Amino acid sequence: MFKLGAMYENGVGLGEDDVEAVRWYRKAAEAGSLDGTVNLAWMYENGRGVSKDDWQAVGWYRKAAEAGNVIAMNNLGRMYADGRDVAKDDGQAVSWYRKFAEAGEPVAMYSLGVMYATGAGVAKNGPLAMQWAGKAAERGNVDAQVMLGLGYTGGVEGVLPDYRQAADWLGKASSQGSTRAQVGLGLLYENGSGVNQDLERARALYSQAAQSSDPQIAKLANERGQQLDSQRNQQS
Numbered sequence: 001m002f003k004l005g006a007m008y009e010n011g012v013g014l015g016e017d018d019v020e021a022v023r024w025y026r027k028a029a030e031a032g033s034l035d036g037t038v039n040l041a042w043m044y045e046n047g048r049g050v051s052k053d054d055w056q057a058v059g060w061y062r063k064a065a066e067a068g069n070v071i072a073m074n075n076l077g078r079m080y081a082d083g084r085d086v087a088k089d090d091g092q093a094v095s096w097y098r099k100f101a102e103a104g105e106p107v108a109m110y111s112l113g114v115m116y117a118t119g120a121g122v123a124k125n126g127p128l129a130m131q132w133a134g135k136a137a138e139r140g141n142v143d144a145q146v147m148l149g150l151g152y153t154g155g156v157e158g159v160l161p162d163y164r165q166a167a168d169w170l171g172k173a174s175s176q177g178s179t180r181a182q183v184g185l186g187l188l189y190e191n192g193s194g195v196n197q198d199l200e201r202a203r204a205l206y207s208q209a210a211q212s213s214d215p216q217i218a219k220l221a222n223e224r225g226q227q228l229d230s231q232r233n234q235q236s
Helices: 002-010 018-030 034-046 054-066 070-082 090-102 106-118 126-138 142-155 163-175 179-191 199-209 215-235
Strands: none
Touching: 002 018, 002 034, 018 034, 034 054, 034 070, 054 070, 070 090, 070 106, 090 106, 106 126, 106 142, 126 142, 142 163, 142 179, 163 179, 179 199, 179 215, 199 215
16 A cells, blocks of 8 residues: 555656545555555645645654654654644654654754754753764764764854864765855865865865855855955955
8 A cells, every 4th residue: 555655656657646645645554554654644744645734744743653663753853843733842852853863863863963952952962962963974964964064163062173073074064065064164274274274175165155055155155255366366
């Protein structure tokens, strides 16, 4: 039932049909399939094949999460953190993120790190935030790599600056296309913090980051690049 639903959702061997996908996911969920339950919740959350309904999404995610499905744990935590048809409850979000993180999922590790860094649902704890972000970063999570890099520049309260570590993690995230990391790494090269000063390298990183879809990052990258150009012109 679950596989047939997935085939309808993705148009594999059948015409793509979200309504049919929902019908089979529901049958699978009612028969006890956790995968079917999670996918049914996702369809409700995103309004695919059914009217968008966060209340239904929360209910199905909770059913799967309580049965041990780690994807549902993370999604339920996210809905509590966002207040999606449940009262915003950071404590509940932390609880579900923790269960998912302890099951080894990098996204939840990063999310739990953010909660500790901001003090949302738990007492603020910078070192513990970096510990969870580190676990996620080592598993390749780009957001966590950026968090670590910026955290080691003083961006996380209670964590001493370590610019070599900052450059290492921002370099990893930058190579995967993170424009936030490119700006952060550019600043390190511009100032010679944790790396040898290299204004050309900084300028190249700012040029990459200026293409960001995030207007704030693009603006900052352009401003830093223009500042470097101005300094170079004055010197020449």
